[in-house]
Amino acid sequence: MDGIHDLGGKHGFGRVGPLTSGSPFDEPWEGTAFVIGALAARVAGGNLHAFRHAIERVPPQEYLVGYWNRWTIGAQLMMEDSGIITDEQVRARAARLSGEDVPEPPAPEPNKPQMPSGGAGNLRTVEAPPAFAVGDRVRAADVHPAGHTRLPRYVRGRTGTVTALRPGAVFPDTAAHFTGENPQHVYAVEFSSRDLWGPHTEPFRLTIDLFEPYLEPLT
Amino acid sequence: MTSAPHLDPALRVEALASLLTERGLIDQATIDTFVKTYEQSVGPMNGARVVAKAWTDPDYRARLLADGSAAIAELGYKGPQGEHIVVLQNTPAVHNVVVCTLCSCYPWPVLGLPPSWYKDPAYRSRVVREPRQVLREFGLELGDEVEIRVFDSSSEVRYMVLPERPAGTGNASEEDLAALVTRDAMVGVAKVTAL
Numbered sequence: 565m566d567g568i569h570d571l572g573g574k575h576g577f578g579r580v581g582p583l584t585s586g587s588p589f590d591e592p593w594e595g596t597a598f599v600i601g602a603l604a605a606r607v608a609g610g611n612l613h614a615f616r617h618a619i620e621r622v623p624p625q626e627y628l629v630g631y632w633n634r635w636t637i638g639a640q641l642m643m644e645d646s647g648i649i650t651d652e653q654v655r656a657r658a659a660r661l662s663g664e665d666v667p668e669p670p671a672p673e674p675n676k677p678q679m680p681s682g683g684a685g686n687l688r689t690v691e692a693p694p695a696f697a698v699g700d701r702v703r704a705a706d707v708h709p710a711g712h713t714r715l716p717r718y719v720r721g722r723t724g725t726v727t728a729l730r731p732g733a734v735f736p737d738t739a740a741h742f743t744g745e746n747p748q749h750v751y752a753v754e755f756s757s758r759d760l761w762g763p764h765t766e767p768f769r770l771t772i773d774l775f776e777p778y779l780e781p782l783t
Numbered sequence: 784m785t786s787a788p789h790l791d792p793a794l795r796v797e798a799l800a801s802l803l804t805e806r807g808l809i810d811q812a813t814i815d816t817f818v819k820t821y822e823q824s825v826g827p828m829n830g831a832r833v834v835a836k837a838w839t840d841p842d843y844r845a846r847l848l849a850d851g852s853a854a855i856a857e858l859g860y861k862g863p864q865g866e867h868i869v870v871l872q873n874t875p876a877v878h879n880v881v882v883c884t885l886c887s888c889y890p891w892p893v894l895g896l897p898p899s900w901y902k903d904p905a906y907r908s909r910v911v912r913e914p915r916q917v918l919r920e921f922g923l924e925l926g927d928e929v930e931i932r933v934f935d936s937s938s939e940v941r942y943m944v945l946p947e948r949p950a951g952t953g954n955a956s957e958e959d960l961a962a963l964v965t966r967d968a969m970v971g972v973a974k975v976t977a978l
Contacts, residue, residue, distance in 0.1 A: 591793070768914055
């Protein structure tokens with residue numbers, strides 16, 4: 565989806581940093597948030613791709629509040645989709661924890677997705693031979709799917725060179741929607757900064773790992 | 784239904800934890816174990832040991848660059864977000880830097896959970912477009928002769944940078960070297976400096 569999450573190349577976010585060290589959690593609730601998100605796929609019968617897609621579906625104004633906010637809302641969305649919990653329940657419980665005497669709505673009917681798993685993790689053997697080889701010139705598809713994809717907008721329609729074959733992997737675009745693991749070959753594709761951003765950009769090379777369905781041969 | 788009104792994130796987390804705990808879907812002991820693991824055991828000190836070993840053992844460095852995940856697993860580091868780790872070697876001529884523009888993909892077994900700046904829109908939007916300027920803002924000024932290569936972690940491949948060993952550390956032990964290596968250097972937004 566062409567959502568707020570697809571940030572590559574956007575203007576307007578200001579300076580980077582600051583560099584920090586120490587705990588990944590600034591406050592105790594962030595640690596709890598991390599664990600709820602880390603376990604949400606298991607609780608909801610989902611998967612990593614569905615969780616990423618849930619975070620993408622967090623409304624932009626909430627997405628930009630901060631990392632653990634969008635992470636938590638994404639986890640909640642995935643559990644809402646599976647009938648584990650409702651937003652009304654969460655808001656009622658939050659009100660009661662804040663001292664308000666509000667009634668609590670019932671839990672929903674579970675409706676967990678069913679998708680056969682090819683095993684642990686996301687690396688898979690792909691039976692078909694790879695369509696591309698190292699050195700091939702390829703074009704990233706200029707497509708705008710409404711669902712989950714790992715093809716960011718800033719490379720769509722751009723031409724690059726295959727520099728490595730990566731291990732085959734579960735295809736996020738289908739797994740996130742529980743329509744199958746659909747394993748695909750994955751390629752490291754290198755782009756020139758000028759082909760991405762025009763003639764006046766800094767000179768550099770950018771490598772991104774792209775699933776085979778995202779790529780078209782250059783004819 | 785989560786669009787409005789905004790709920791304080793700490794309160795949302797407390798409400799979710801409360802609802803899930805009372806139904807036995809999560810429990811406090813599991814939460815505590817996870818948090819402790821990623822605060823104390825799985826973090827950049829793991830990657831620092833990998834880097835120090837690569838600096839002192841040429842055979843290990845060769846294995847690390849050929850098959851990152853396998854060489855990293857030799858030191859006992861594996862787990863979520865580390866199924867296939869590719870190690871990028873920085874040299875005087877080439878500087879690699881890593882990002883995830885679409886979310887926050889990061890090599891957990893060697894670096895732990897990502898810092899805030901890595902997850903923020905400013906870094907994710909800009910480092911694929913003006914990396915030299917971004918590195919300058921982080922305090923890393925690279926000469927014009929240094930080629931910058933940016934890696935966007937968009938699949939299940941994870942990247943770790945093998946920084947250059949700083950000058951003046953010829954006699955340092957592997958342990959002393961590991962103490963010099965920072966998380967930022969292993970993402971590629973800093974260099975390692977001798978104390």
